[in-house]
Amino acid sequence: MTLFDTTMFDRPRQASETAPPQSAKKARKEAARARARRGGLDERLLGPRPRHRKQHRTLFLSDIHLGTPGCKAELLLDFLRHNDADTIYLVGDIIDGWRIKRSWYWNAAHNAVVQELLRKSRKGATIIYVPGNHDEALRDYTGLNFGGVDVVGEAIHETADGRQFLVIHGDQFDSVVKYAKWLAHLGDRAYGMALALNNWLHEIRRFFGLSYWSLSAYLKNRVKNAVEYISSYEHAVARSARERGVDGVICGHIHHAEIRDFDGVLYCNDGDWVESCTALSEDETGALSLITWQTFSWDTELANGETEPADEDDALLVPTAA
Ligand SMILES: [Mn+2]
Numbered sequence: 001m002t003l004f005d006t007t008m009f010d011r012p013r014q015a016s017e018t019a020p021p022q023s024a025k026k027a028r029k030e031a032a033r034a035r036a037r038r039g040g041l042d043e044r045l046l047g048p049r050p051r052h053r054k055q056h057r058t059l060f061l062s063d064i065h066l067g068t069p070g071c072k073a074e075l076l077l078d079f080l081r082h083n084d085a086d087t088i089y090l091v092g093d094i095i096d097g098w099r100i101k102r103s104w105y106w107n108a109a110h111n112a113v114v115q116e117l118l119r120k121s122r123k124g125a126t127i128i129y130v131p132g133n134h135d136e137a138l139r140d141y142t143g144l145n146f147g148g149v150d151v152v153g154e155a156i157h158e159t160a161d162g163r164q165f166l167v168i169h170g171d172q173f174d175s176v177v178k179y180a181k182w183l184a185h186l187g188d189r190a191y192g193m194a195l196a197l198n199n200w201l202h203e204i205r206r207f208f209g210l211s212y213w214s215l216s217a218y219l220k221n222r223v224k225n226a227v228e229y230i231s232s233y234e235h236a237v238a239r240s241a242r243e244r245g246v247d248g249v250i251c252g253h254i255h256h257a258e259i260r261d262f263d264g265v266l267y268c269n270d271g272d273w274v275e276s277c278t279a280l281s282e283d284e285t286g287a288l289s290l291i292t293w294q295t296f297s298w299d300t301e302l303a304n305g306e307t308e309p310a311d312e313d314d315a316l317l318v319p320t321a322a
Contacts, residue, residue: 039108042074044298049081056083057160058282062091062169062252063272065134066110070195070274071096073109075212079279079293080116088117088125089155091252091270092132092169121148128155132169132253156246161286163247165268170251173236195274212294214275230256234269238262250280257290 033046065071121127127149131138142153155167202212233254239262241249248266257271257278268288271278277294 036108036112039111041108041112044296045074045077045081045109045112050297053082053084056085056281057284057286058087058089058157059083059085060089060091060167060250060268060270060280060282061094061273062132062270063093063255063274064090064113065093065096065272065274066113067096067105068195068274069105069199071110072212072273072277073107073113075277075293075296076273077109077112077116078297079277079291080113080120082297083279083281083291084120085125085281087157088120088127089157089167089250090117090127090129090149091167091250092130092171093134093252093272094129094132096134097137117149118147126150128152128167130155130167130169133171133174157250159282159286159288160284163266163286165266166241166244166246166249168249168251170233170237170253170269173233173240174253198275211299212277230254234258234260234267235262238265238267241265241267257292259288259290 036046037043061076064073064076066073117127129138129149129151130153131142131151138151139153141151144151157165157167159165198214205212237249237251242263242265246265248268250268250270252270252272254269255272255275256269257276257280258267258269259280260267266288268280270280271290277292279291279293281289281291283289
């Protein structure tokens with residue numbers, strides 16, 4: 001669903017691409033790129049990665065929900081191309097298994113996100129996958145390694161400054177999911193409808209050049225029950241972390257990014273890639289912070305004037321001392 005003909009963004013062909021002795025690997029790469037292009041993937045997500053990528057000690061991502069139309073796969077792909085980490089935790093609900101059974105949504109961007117994560121693993125990043133309730137089928141495979149990705153039930157992450165964090169998806173604290181699955185499925189379907197409406201709004205806003213804005217996140221923030229739910233969820237998670245004797249907890253599940261201190265226990269929620277497009281980062285000193293990536297890099301860079309190429313004619317307008 002692109003509003004523009006993406007060929008208008010084609011970058012100029014480089015000499016190396018047109019040179020006749022093309023290796024088989026290169027040909028395969030170009031074929032994959034052509035497939036992604038036909039699949040509607042934005043040309044700007046296919047070219048070389050930016051030279052200056054932000055380096056994190058650790059990145060935490062959850063609730064990506066690949067396999068559903070609500071997943072903001074292109075924004076996530078843009079984020080992944082601009083951010084690297086020594087360790088990446090996938091904190092559950094990465095591939096949406098519930099919906100796989102009902103209906104399956106997969107496009108070039110979803111595929112590219114998986115490829116990008118596997119690429120980071122090949123380049124040396126440690127990837128740890130803690131399954132959630134939407135990809136709970138993976139919970140049968142904890143302790144195994146798939147293509148460089150370690151699947152674990154939960155993890156203890158030690159930050160650079162020596163603090164211990166429990167890493168879990170967090171549905172363990174959601175009594176609705178735990179005790180009445182059919183009810184959760186029902187809620188899931190209504191939620192899917194809200195997200196479809198949300199996507200439709202997103203396309204309209206994008207057409208008018210407005211940034212991503214989430215209807216469901218907006219509603220969730222304003223509905224009293226949802227606020228109460230989030231608050232009691234956060235308290236339950238923090239309480240459990242205290243009982244485990246850790247310094248903090250890193251989770252996802254409720255699609256509400258937050259870093260909050262509960263009497264000395266740090267509750268960190270890395271958010272999601274369906275509504276808020278957020279990730280949790282740990283830097284070299286062990287400091288934790290939230291990153292929001294709701295705008296494509298090319299829009300942000302244009303807004304900041306960072307990649308505007310210097311116009312040579314401009315020099316003529318600058319008065320010189322000589
Ligand atoms: Mn979940």
